[in-house]
Amino acid sequence: MFFTGKKKNRGKESIISSEELLDEKIVSENENDEVKTELSILPDWLDSDEQEYVLRFLNNENKPLKPNQVSLSGIELNTDDEGNLIVTAFVRSSLNKAIQFDSVPIVLIGPDGERIASKVFDLSEIEELPPRSSRPWHFIFSPHEIYTTSIPQDGWQLAFELKKEHSLDLASSWEQSLPEEEKEKLKNLVSSLQPPKPGEVNFMGLQAIHKETGDLHITLLIRNGSDKNINIESLPLIIEDASGDIIASGGFKLEDFEVKANTSKPWTFIFPGALVQKEQPDFSTWKAYPPQQG
Structure with missing residues (x-):
């Protein structure tokens, strides 16, 4: 055997x-x-x-x-x-x-x-x-x-593995609306990634959709490597496409937005068409980051 x-x-x-x-x-x-x-x-x-x-x-x-x-x-x-x-x-x-x-x-x-x-x-x-x-x-x-x-x-x-494994943190709205298959995919993705360094908070792009209306929908994984919960009240973001061009930038107000300790939380940010600076962005690769991290 x-x-x-x-x-x-x-x-x-x-x-x-x-x-x-x-x-x-x-x-x-x-x-x-x-x-x-x-x-x-x-x-x-x-x-x-x-x-x-x-x-x-x-x-x-x-x-x-x-x-x-x-x-x-x-x-x-x-x-x-x-x-x-x-x-x-x-x-x-x-x-x-x-x-x-x-x-x-x-x-x-x-x-x-x-x-x-x-x-x-x-x-x-x-x-x-x-x-x-x-x-x-x-x-x-x-x-x-x-x-x-x-x-x-x-x-x-x-x-x-004695330390608590870095895990997925879903907002209640996502928990209720997301199909179980998609939840499982997110859980497996989070588990397969190298966890953030202790104390580090970073962003990973999951999906970018340029709507026919001109709006840009950006879904990010907000990754909290801290051993404490964090609250985000506002988040300025810059989006770059595969050419390195800045295709959108803007700030978002968040209400009661908490990312639990040692977890990753997905969220979708919508840039109105007026903030999108490129008509045909190349999303073969792209990144999102706050201005100070550019």
Whole structure:
């Protein structure tokens, strides 16, 4: 079924402190000690003795952990006929006591740091992890939890994602009027993008429509990288097309417009035809920004 005849782990290892993940720490240990983790396999998890042999070999290839650490060490990834991404990894603990997991957000990261997939997993299914042990497990991402069709076979890693994931924030009017399919597309887009830097607020263009009336409808994603909600009362905007020409500029008054912490919020801004400075703008690429960011 998997990893038969494998000679090396295809993924990297990500390590986190047990105190940060589980609020578990044994303070008496020397932090410089090295802890080897023994293989621990759940009953009926394997198809053959050969697979157990391969897993023991691969587990021995893992480097020792330091005390008070938990890690995810990637073995391999595969896709099934339904488009699910199956990532196999060792869940490792260097603690001298057994530990139990709950629901944990986990992200699959590519060789260049790109987000490939993310999901909140119920790791209670792994059952109690013995002291100083390493347990293989399948992490299954369904198609809507995957952000790219380019799946690397090597150099990827699974990682615990403790910080709240940057998410979509929809205004109530959008929540009520937008079809569920479009909401899902926006959620996947926001999840697939590199989040704004801490404290940063930026704008991403989603759609530009030049109406027959001459009006210009610009839909933006307002991205809040701050850990605080922000309120925007007014927003001056400049629109440039693919030629670098300024095709419209104007200011917008916003009422009770809030972008929650660590979220992105879509909104449509309408420039009246009188403010549009180019009859046939090239929207093959374009950008929108406040004047001070030009």
